[in-house]
Amino acid sequence: MNYVKEIEHADIVHRCFRCGYCKFPSDYVDFNCPAYQSFQWDTFAPGGRMWLTRAWLLGEIKSSARFAQIMFSCATCDNCKEQCVFPRFKDYLPDIFQEVRAQLVEEGVVPPLVRDYFKALSLSGNPYRRPQEERGDWAKGSIKIETFNGQEYLFYIGCVGSFDEVGQRLARSVARVLTGAGVSIGILGPEETCDGNDVKAMGEMGLFQALVEENVRKFEKRGVKKIITLDPHAYNAFKKDYPRQKGFFEVYHYVEILARLLKENKLKLGEWPKKITYHDPCYLGRHNGIYEAPRFILKNIGKSEIVEMRRSGVNAFCCGGGGGNFFTDILGSHEYSPARVRIREARATGAQVVATACPLCTKMLLEAARAEGYEDMEILGLTEIIERATFSREKQ
Amino acid sequence: MGEIKERLISIVGADAVSAEPEELWFYARDPGVLEAHFPDFVVAPRTTEEVQKIVQLANEYKIPLVPMGNGMALTGLVIPLRGGIVLDMKRMNRILEVNEKGRYVVVEGGTSQGVLKAYLDDHYPHLRHSLPDAPPTTTIAANVALHGQGRLTQQYGFNSDMVTGLEVVLPTGEICLIGSPSLGPYWFSKGPALPDLSGLFLGWLGTTGIITKVGLRLYPNKRIRDVEIFVTDRPELIPDILFDLTHLEMLEDITVWFQPKPLMFLGNYHITVFFTGDTEEEVTWKKRMIWDTLETYMKTKDGGFMNVDPMKSQLIQMPQRGVAEFADVPRGGGFEYSGPIVPIEHYPKYAAKVLELAEKYDVLYASAARLISGGHAMMFSISFAFNRNDAGMMKRVKEALEEATNFALEMGGIPWKPNFVEQKMILKQMHPETKKLLMAVKKLLDPNGIMNPGNWEEN
Numbered sequence: 001m002n003y004v005k006e007i008e009h010a011d012i013v014h015r016c017f018r019c020g021y022c023k024f025p026s027d028y029v030d031f032n033c034p035a036y037q038s039f040q041w042d043t044f045a046p047g048g049r050m051w052l053t054r055a056w057l058l059g060e061i062k063s064s065a066r067f068a069q070i071m072f073s074c075a076t077c078d079n080c081k082e083q084c085v086f087p088r089f090k091d092y093l094p095d096i097f098q099e100v101r102a103q104l105v106e107e108g109v110v111p112p113l114v115r116d117y118f119k120a121l122s123l124s125g126n127p128y129r130r131p132q133e134e135r136g137d138w139a140k141g142s143i144k145i146e147t148f149n150g151q152e153y154l155f156y157i158g159c160v161g162s163f164d165e166v167g168q169r170l171a172r173s174v175a176r177v178l179t180g181a182g183v184s185i186g187i188l189g190p191e192e193t194c195d196g197n198d199v200k201a202m203g204e205m206g207l208f209q210a211l212v213e214e215n216v217r218k219f220e221k222r223g224v225k226k227i228i229t230l231d232p233h234a235y236n237a238f239k240k241d242y243p244r245q246k247g248f249f250e251v252y253h254y255v256e257i258l259a260r261l262l263k264e265n266k267l268k269l270g271e272w273p274k275k276i277t278y279h280d281p282c283y284l285g286r287h288n289g290i291y292e293a294p295r296f297i298l299k300n301i302g303k304s305e306i307v308e309m310r311r312s313g314v315n316a317f318c319c320g321g322g323g324g325n326f327f328t329d330i331l332g333s334h335e336y337s338p339a340r341v342r343i344r345e346a347r348a349t350g351a352q353v354v355a356t357a358c359p360l361c362t363k364m365l366l367e368a369a370r371a372e373g374y375e376d377m378e379i380l381g382l383t384e385i386i387e388r389a390t391f392s393r394e395k396q
Numbered sequence: 397m398g399e400i401k402e403r404l405i406s407i408v409g410a411d412a413v414s415a416e417p418e419e420l421w422f423y424a425r426d427p428g429v430l431e432a433h434f435p436d437f438v439v440a441p442r443t444t445e446e447v448q449k450i451v452q453l454a455n456e457y458k459i460p461l462v463p464m465g466n467g468m469a470l471t472g473l474v475i476p477l478r479g480g481i482v483l484d485m486k487r488m489n490r491i492l493e494v495n496e497k498g499r500y501v502v503v504e505g506g507t508s509q510g511v512l513k514a515y516l517d518d519h520y521p522h523l524r525h526s527l528p529d530a531p532p533t534t535t536i537a538a539n540v541a542l543h544g545q546g547r548l549t550q551q552y553g554f555n556s557d558m559v560t561g562l563e564v565v566l567p568t569g570e571i572c573l574i575g576s577p578s579l580g581p582y583w584f585s586k587g588p589a590l591p592d593l594s595g596l597f598l599g600w601l602g603t604t605g606i607i608t609k610v611g612l613r614l615y616p617n618k619r620i621r622d623v624e625i626f627v628t629d630r631p632e633l634i635p636d637i638l639f640d641l642t643h644l645e646m647l648e649d650i651t652v653w654f655q656p657k658p659l660m661f662l663g664n665y666h667i668t669v670f671f672t673g674d675t676e677e678e679v680t681w682k683k684r685m686i687w688d689t690l691e692t693y694m695k696t697k698d699g700g701f702m703n704v705d706p707m708k709s710q711l712i713q714m715p716q717r718g719v720a721e722f723a724d725v726p727r728g729g730g731f732e733y734s735g736p737i738v739p740i741e742h743y744p745k746y747a748a749k750v751l752e753l754a755e756k757y758d759v760l761y762a763s764a765a766r767l768i769s770g771g772h773a774m775m776f777s778i779s780f781a782f783n784r785n786d787a788g789m790m791k792r793v794k795e796a797l798e799e800a801t802n803f804a805l806e807m808g809g810i811p812w813k814p815n816f817v818e819q820k821m822i823l824k825q826m827h828p829e830t831k832k833l834l835m836a837v838k839k840l841l842d843p844n845g846i847m848n849p850g851n852w853e854e855n
Contacts (some may be wrong), residue, residue, distance in 0.1 A: 014728065016786045022532055024510055028510025028532040043422045085724075
């Protein structure tokens with residue numbers, strides 16, 4: 001086949017049958033592709049993207065604003081990879097979409113907000129355009145946490161935890177719970193650098209490479225051996241991409257540490273009589289197979305009732321914040337946007353609280369709950385629930 | 397064109413109209429072997445009233461309209477042969493009513509098979525519909541519009557036979573209720589005891605109107621499903637075996653399949669028999685009846701039951717994901733099939749034809765036939781997989797399928813969901829007065845010829 005463009009996996013793109021299994025969860029209850037759910041054109045579903053990729057490789061469609069919108073609307077949730085019916089081929093679906101985005105970045109044909117994201121990151125080191133010296137400000141005040149100087153773990157926060165007010169709230173909560181449980185952690189504060197997970201997802205490979213090198217250099221210089229991340233996106237990059245760049249560290253998401261402490265009876269949780277549902281973040285769940293640890297933590301909250309959403313675990317519906325969409329908002333906040341669909345699903349369980357383990361998901365669902373008018377519903381990080389349970393016990 | 401676009405936007409909103417090259421490229425084709433034709437617009441309505449206004453607009457401008465579900469018929473039925481507007485109906489996907497005691501459901505036409513299945517599993521686990529083995533994205537309206545089949549076709553007929561009422565936007569823009577909903581709030585009959593007007597829309601491949609709502613029969617969903625596979629290397633015995641099995645009058649579904657890959661299947665014909673029950677005792681009894689019925693063939697060493705345990709979970713899966721997997725056997729992302737409806741006694745001849753065509757055109761085959769209505773006929777699929785990056789192979793598959801359709805017509809079969817070329821072949825063979833009636837009905841309903849033009853046309 002005479003392709004006029006190249007991507008690494010061009011030789012298998014034609015194998016997509018566009019049968020549409022990739023749009024669904026395993027029991028077909030609703031569409032599970034966030035981009036398709038939001039736009040509802042077949043072109044935005046994985047099969048549509050794959051067929052358009054072939055057309056683009058053949059030169060039958062151009063690198064256009066619409067093509068870029070379609071490609072960058074992918075939330076990298078990995079549902080298609082789970083559900084595609086073709087063995088082995090399916091493992092490369094997200095890679096193919098990422099390779100197309102990388103090529104579009106090379107060509108400079110990206111949605112304006114993607115361009116702005118890269119620009120902000122290049123200039124300020126974060127997508128919020130905030131000065132680097134403010135990166136550790138989240139830890140100022142009542143939090144007692146030291147700069148990393150040989151503690152057992154580096155507590156890595158990431159851009160959202162460092163600068164977003166919801167992310168900061170979660171970072172402080174996780175830090176309090178970890179230190180309260182006696183976990184030895186230190187932070188990099190103003191020296192922390194973006195992990196680059198979403199930079200890679202959006203295809204800016206040069207910038208990603210630079211971020212990886214900078215982080216590896218800093219971690220090694222400080223003697224970091226073990227890392228606890230706040231953000232599943234950072235966890236994913238450190239775990240899967242950094243070793244390819246000789247960044248070998250023991251990487252944990254905080255839910256893994258807390259679940260371990262609970263199992264070892266080194267952490268006791270109090271009671272909080274609430275009905276709670278847990279939203280699986282894609283980069284913790286489908287990308288890294290961590291489903292049980294957060295649920296184990298919640299089950300240890302006394303008097304709580306844990307209910308599952310209709311789509312959970314490997315079938316969980318993405319909040320729409322992955323793949324850079326948290327920053328670029330290509331998927332929007334309209335009635336059919338993934339976060340609003342997801343929060344309605346959470347509401348249908350009758351839960352008073354939605355628990356999450358990702359600062360991006362927390363923010364996405366919080367805003368969706370506001371848009372839906374669910375003012376009585378709380379969207380909380382797991383450690384915030386732990387703190388409420390502990391506080392409630394102490395009060396008694 | 398700019399004016400039409402503006403008017404379409406005024407009907408459905410800007411997020412439901414596209415004339416972008418990306419959508420036009422995608423909606424110009426289906427996954428089969430037919431050539432693409434570009435639409436001028438793709439429009440995705442959410443309500444019947446929006447569909448009505450689009451139809452009125454199309455009449456005003458004499459612009460073609462092609463209703464589309466998920467486009468998985470594979471025979472180009474949603475390819476806009478003369479351009480115009482492709483209507484992506486999948487946003488009309490609400491499940492409107494389940495009448496539990498009357499065992500029917502009313503859905504919007506764009507509701508997917510998968511979503512309906514999941515909805516029934518969640519809310520009415522004792523009820524089911526006749527789920528096709530097509531991908532779960534395929535829609536209810538598209539399935540009945542082409543006389544689709546499903547897991548209950550052996551027992552109850554084509555899925556279109558299970559329709560209990562329709563809402564249709566006629567090609568001239570009127571919204572028309574068909575069957576019992578035309579008289580009152582209940583959707584229990586598509587026709588009887590009235591003249592059955594559903595026949596004006598079912599099987600017409602979108603050329604006589606746009607189906608916006610469908611009433612569909614539901615059936616008992618037994619607690620246990622089980623399966624047996626009887627294997628023989630003598631295709632000439634298959635009609636007798638099927639006759640014996642259908643005499644039992646208690647089997648859920650019967651399919652007959654043969655394929656060369658993996659090698660363990662080569663040269664054998666496999667009769668998959670699905671049966672259900674509410675208790676282990678009932679299932680065990682049915683299993684014994686099946687074995688007893690086919691004992692004669694085992695005694696003569698003409699066949700035997702294979703051990704299904706290793707693949708049971710795949711076999712009883714609904715829909716069977718393995719059906720789509722056939723497209724990946726030549727690592728090329730495609731397959732297409734001719735699926736004529738044929739008398740059961742012709743099975744051996746069709747089976748031989750598959751092998752002949754595969755050899756002649758050097759293509760990879762698979763065949764899976766499904767019994768219809770207790771054995772009054774069967775759908776015999778002649779499937780060929782292809783590599784989408786191999787134009788020569790796609791051409792060979794296309795030619796092989798055309799020859800298969802010719803063969804089916806010579807044998808007195810009815811091509812199922814025929815593409816526009818096969819439709820012409822059918823019309824050529826059809827009794828002249830029948831053809832005249834068919835064309836007159838079409839002209840009466842669609843005087844401007846805007847509905848899926850190129851289909852059910854002689855020239």
